[in-house]
Amino acid sequence: MYAAETKNLTKYYGKSRGIVDVNLRLAEGEIFGFIGPNGAGKTTTIRLLLNLIFPTSGSASIFGLDCVEKSTEIKRQVGYLPGEVNYYGDMRVRDLLEYSGRFYAGDCSRRGRELAAAFDLNLDARIEDLSLGNKKKLGIVQALLHSPRLLILDEPTTGLDPLIQRRFFDVLLEENKKGVTIFFSSHVLNEVQRLCHRVGIIKEGRILRVDDIETIRAQQFKKVSVTFKAPSQEFAVGLKGVRDLVRENGTYRFLFGGDMDPLVKELAKRNVENLWIEEPTLEEVFMHYYEKE
Amino acid sequence: MNVLRRDLVRNRRTFLIWTASIALLSVWLLSMYSSVAGPGTNIQQYAEQFPESFRKAFGLDRLSLNDILGYFGTEVHIMIILFGSIFAVLLSSSLLSREENEKTIEFLLARPVSRRQVVTEKLWAYTAYVLLFSVVVWTASYTAILMSYEGEFDAARFWALALMTTLVLLTFANLGFLGSVFITRNRTVFSGALGLVLVAYALQIAADTSDKLGFLKYVTPMKWAGAADVLTSGISGTYLVIMLAVNAAALVATYVIYSRKDILV
Missing domain, CATH: 3.40.50.300 (P-loop containing nucleotide triphosphate hydrolases)
Incomplete structure (x- = not known):
């Protein structure tokens, strides 16, 4: 029952x-x-x-x-x-x-x-x-x-x-x-x-x-935004778990659903000015995760 | 009994105000009988000068102001039945609609109480108050007649009118109750209730004054307890049967519809 x-x-x-x-x-x-x-x-x-x-x-x-x-x-x-x-x-x-x-x-x-x-x-x-x-x-x-x-x-x-x-x-x-x-x-x-x-x-x-x-x-995404001190720097190409990468005014924004460690190590190679890692809103979870299934 | 008790408590002030006002007004009007009407005054001659349709509308064609029951039927009864009906409809139509309007119905229906039970208890709440209203108002009127009038009068006819009026009040209450299943917004309920009674009254006047519109006597509850009718010819079996049918239909419809209704608050 x-x-x-x-x-x-x-x-x-x-x-x-x-x-x-x-x-x-x-x-x-x-x-x-x-x-x-x-x-x-x-x-x-x-x-x-x-x-x-x-x-x-x-x-x-x-x-x-x-x-x-x-x-x-x-x-x-x-x-x-x-x-x-x-x-x-x-x-x-x-x-x-x-x-x-x-x-x-x-x-x-x-x-x-x-x-x-x-x-x-x-x-x-x-x-x-x-x-x-x-x-x-x-x-x-x-x-x-x-x-x-x-x-x-x-x-x-x-x-x-x-x-x-x-x-x-x-x-x-x-x-x-x-x-x-x-x-x-x-x-x-x-x-x-x-x-x-x-x-x-x-x-x-x-x-x-x-x-x-x-x-x-386990499957949840983080919302990541990062700004580098050298604006021209390439980033996140080929990094596993990165989705919907956009670049706006020198800030990279993407959803990250992979292993955190490689991301941190990748970031550490560059000169980071600002970094935000946030929980996505429910809307974003729907938009980027469930709808794509 | 929980809902019934709650509704009795919640509406007791409304009940007391209406009942006290109407009872006092009746008593006051009746206490003036010997000074304004009755034998020895010329009010009856005065009344006879009114146009015929006017006199029909107030029952003056069949009742005499020189007689205490005639005075009661034309001057006092109309007030009792009109305000009594308004009280009955306002009360009955508020019980369910207020729960929806104030969104407390969500609370109530989450208790272990069936909708049928809710309807039954609310039905008893207004029935009890309408009956009490009638008992108080009619007893007060009867006492006032005994005190201000020394002559003989037909008490049986008086109580027949009391009975029919009470049944009409209950009919209005049941109709208002049914209406409140559909209409739940406060202001609309209020105007609907008032409208129902006033339209019924207008139809009664139409039935009384126009031969062509005579059939309306079967339509308007007001007519079923018309003072001139009951005081001159007693209780009509036809009206009783119609009233029974209307009330049964209204109550069955209320139960059936409310039990299947989506409560969206």
Whole structure:
């Protein structure tokens, strides 16, 4: 049994494309990163899993239960953090957590207090007065409140400061150790890398590939820019792993996917004025890596 | 019960304001009966000078201002049914649409609660408040009549009108509820709700004043609890059957459509 599984899951909004033939399988206990640029279909996939919307064709299941037929049962075991957190403005933080808790069997109030404390969230604050970051924190607490077996998190880190983000990841890892499966979407590859066991990449509604994070990391390109003191110098001709080399105003730019050592040695032979080695953005990963396959 | 409880709490202020205002207004209007209308005043002769269509529109062709129920039917009831319907529609149409408009529906539907359950609990929330509204307003009116009027009157007819009016309020509420499955933007919901009631009222006047447009009496819920009709000829079985059918259809449609609707917030 998979924690979540989709079979040729397809959603069209009228004529416009949501997702097409998405096949995903999440093993129980794994952390799965779902990445893609905005509009790729991440949120559509998540909404289909939660049955907020209905599939045009194909199917999805969570813990072996059909997402359309058994939605209520599924939700007892799922915690969901929406991309944009919206709660009842007339409530206080405490009221929302109580309200949410009452939908589940068992008493969640203690866990609510613990989580709120862990995220530094004031239980007496009015929801309408919360900042974006604090709303997100409340969203996280709310998603974890009833100790779900599967966490579905849509862009969970946007709006969180780095400190809270780290605490959040720690909590996620802790939950994961207890066996909780985590499915989270992001458009930041870096963020996903730090946490996930596997990564699925979606673009224009279709899954491009699903990989172990190790595979992705091993194949990942660096973005290199280098300026030499002697502007006329030739560079990188025949060096293995160099792609899309351009020269602009004396600066060489290229993507580098090979062994770092020969590159450094090659650079060392010249008189380097400036050197940048950066992580490519997700867009660049798509453009230069996935599309060429 | 969770959603029901929440919606009752959330809307209690709206409920209290509407109910108190309409009840007080009715009581106040009724307390003036002996001084402005009733035997010994010449208001009935005055009313008879109005053009016929005007008198038909207000039921003055069939009800007499010299009689307490006639006064109630022409002066007070119209206000109860008009404002009561507006209250009922505004309340019922806000329950689902507000969750979507404020995007809290994403939170709610991620809880282990089926859409059918959500619809049922919201249905109970507005039904409870509309019924309470009616109980308070009609009891207050009845008490006011007893206190300001010494003569005899047909209490059965009064309560028949109360019953029909309450059913009409519920019909409006159910129609508004159905409408809010389609229309979710706040401002549109508000004007839609107001429009529904005012159009129904206009159609009632048309049905009452024009012979050609008489068929409209089957179309507008307002007419089904027309004071002149109920106070002079009692409850109409035809209207009851139509009302039952309309409500059943509206509720079935609400459940079916909402259960299959894509929630896009």
